[in-house]
Amino acid sequence: MKRNHWIAALICCLFIIACKKSEQLNDQVTSFLGFQKPANFPEPVYNFANNKVTKEGFELGRTLFYEGRLSRDNSISCGSCHIQSSAFTQHGHDVSHGIDDRLGTRNSPPIMNLAWNKAFMWGGGVFDLDLQPIVPITAHEEMDENLENVMAKLRLMPKYTALFKSAFGTSEINTARMMKALSQFMLMCVSSNSKYDRVMRKENNTSFTTEEQEGYMLFKQQCAACHTEPLFTDGSFRNNGLAPSPVNDLGLYTATLIDSDRYKFKVPSLRNLRYTAPYMHDGRHFSLTAVLEHYSSQVQDLPNLSPILQQSGKLGITLSATDKTKILAFLNTLNDETFINNSSLAEQ
Structure with missing residues (x-):
C-alpha cells in the first residue's frame, strides 16, 4: 500500500511539473511581441x-x-x-x-x-x-x-x-x-535596458550619480563624435591611431581597395563593455583603462588617422586621471544585465 501511495505521489509531482512547464511555454508564446523599437532609439535601418x-x-x-x-x-x-x-x-x-x-x-x-x-x-x-x-x-x-x-x-x-x-x-x-x-x-x-537607458527614458526616477553625470559631460565633449548616442557608435570606419597588428590587418581597405581606407576599422558600440573585453579590433587591450590610455597618450601619427584625433597639433584626446575615472563611471552605466540574462536569447 505504501508503495502505491509513493507512486501516486510521484505521478502527481510529475503532473504538476508538466503543467508548470506548459504554463511557462504559454507565457512565452503570449509574450512574444516581435521586434520592438526602444523608446529612446532612432528608427532602425533594417528592412x-x-x-x-x-x-x-x-x-x-x-x-x-x-x-x-x-x-x-x-x-x-x-x-x-x-x-x-x-x-x-x-x-x-x-x-x-x-x-x-x-x-x-x-x-x-x-x-x-x-x-x-x-x-x-x-x-x-x-x-x-x-x-x-x-x-x-x-x-x-x-x-x-x-x-x-x-x-x-x-x-x-x-x-x-x-x-x-x-x-x-x-x-x-x-x-x-x-x-x-x-x-x-x-x-x-x-540591448536597451542599461542604467543610461532608464535615465534617458526617465524611468522610476533613475538618475546618474554625480561622478556618472560628470563623466557623461566629459564623454559628450571628448568621445561622442564617433560613439554617438544612443547606440554609442556612428557606424563609420576610422583609423584610431593603433599601431598595425603583427598580421598587418588593413581593415576597410581589404574590402574597398581604396588607399585612404587602410587601417580603418568600424567604430564599435560602447554598450556592455563590462562583458566584452578584450577591446579593439584585434583584442590588444584587456582593460578599459588601457583603452583610455591609448587615446590620451599612445595615438600614432598614421597617414589615414581620423582628423578627430589630430586637432590643434596634438595627437589623441586630452584626459586627466580624474577625467578617465569619471568617463569610466559613465561607461559603466551602459552595461545591460537584462540583455545578457534574457532567457529567450539563450540556447533552448
Missing part, C-alpha cells in the same frame, strides 16, 4: 518589410544560431564565438577561435542592436544582415564549411523540416530562408 520577425522565424533562427552543423565538423556554432553572457562576444580571447582551434585575425564583435547597423564586421564588406552569416560559415579560420553542405545536413533532420515549415510555410530548406531566420534571431538581440 523589416522583407523579413518580418515572427515567433516561429525567431525560434528557427535561435536554433540555427546554436547549431554546430553550420561548421565543417559540426563542432562550432555561431554561439561558440558569440556567447550571451559576454554580450555575444568570445570573452577572454583577443582574436576569434574557430574550427580545429584555428585563430582568426580579429576580435569577435558583439551581436546587439544590429537593426541599426548599415555595415557589418570590423573591416566592412557586408552591408546586409541577411548575408552576413555566410562569411563566418565559409571562412577557413571560423566554420570552414560551404552552404550546400550545411543545407544537406539540415535536410536530414526532421526537426529542421518542421521548423522551416512552421516559420516559412514550407519544409523546403534553402540558404535564403536560413539567412532570414538567423537575421530574425539577431534582430531580437536588442
Whole structure:
C-alpha cells in the first residue's frame, strides 16, 4: 500500500511539473511581441518589410544560431564565438577561435542592436544582415564549411523540416530562408535596458550619480563624435591611431581597395563593455583603462588617422586621471544585465 501511495505521489509531482512547464511555454508564446523599437532609439535601418520577425522565424533562427552543423565538423556554432553572457562576444580571447582551434585575425564583435547597423564586421564588406552569416560559415579560420553542405545536413533532420515549415510555410530548406531566420534571431538581440537607458527614458526616477553625470559631460565633449548616442557608435570606419597588428590587418581597405581606407576599422558600440573585453579590433587591450590610455597618450601619427584625433597639433584626446575615472563611471552605466540574462536569447 505504501508503495502505491509513493507512486501516486510521484505521478502527481510529475503532473504538476508538466503543467508548470506548459504554463511557462504559454507565457512565452503570449509574450512574444516581435521586434520592438526602444523608446529612446532612432528608427532602425533594417528592412523589416522583407523579413518580418515572427515567433516561429525567431525560434528557427535561435536554433540555427546554436547549431554546430553550420561548421565543417559540426563542432562550432555561431554561439561558440558569440556567447550571451559576454554580450555575444568570445570573452577572454583577443582574436576569434574557430574550427580545429584555428585563430582568426580579429576580435569577435558583439551581436546587439544590429537593426541599426548599415555595415557589418570590423573591416566592412557586408552591408546586409541577411548575408552576413555566410562569411563566418565559409571562412577557413571560423566554420570552414560551404552552404550546400550545411543545407544537406539540415535536410536530414526532421526537426529542421518542421521548423522551416512552421516559420516559412514550407519544409523546403534553402540558404535564403536560413539567412532570414538567423537575421530574425539577431534582430531580437536588442540591448536597451542599461542604467543610461532608464535615465534617458526617465524611468522610476533613475538618475546618474554625480561622478556618472560628470563623466557623461566629459564623454559628450571628448568621445561622442564617433560613439554617438544612443547606440554609442556612428557606424563609420576610422583609423584610431593603433599601431598595425603583427598580421598587418588593413581593415576597410581589404574590402574597398581604396588607399585612404587602410587601417580603418568600424567604430564599435560602447554598450556592455563590462562583458566584452578584450577591446579593439584585434583584442590588444584587456582593460578599459588601457583603452583610455591609448587615446590620451599612445595615438600614432598614421597617414589615414581620423582628423578627430589630430586637432590643434596634438595627437589623441586630452584626459586627466580624474577625467578617465569619471568617463569610466559613465561607461559603466551602459552595461545591460537584462540583455545578457534574457532567457529567450539563450540556447533552448
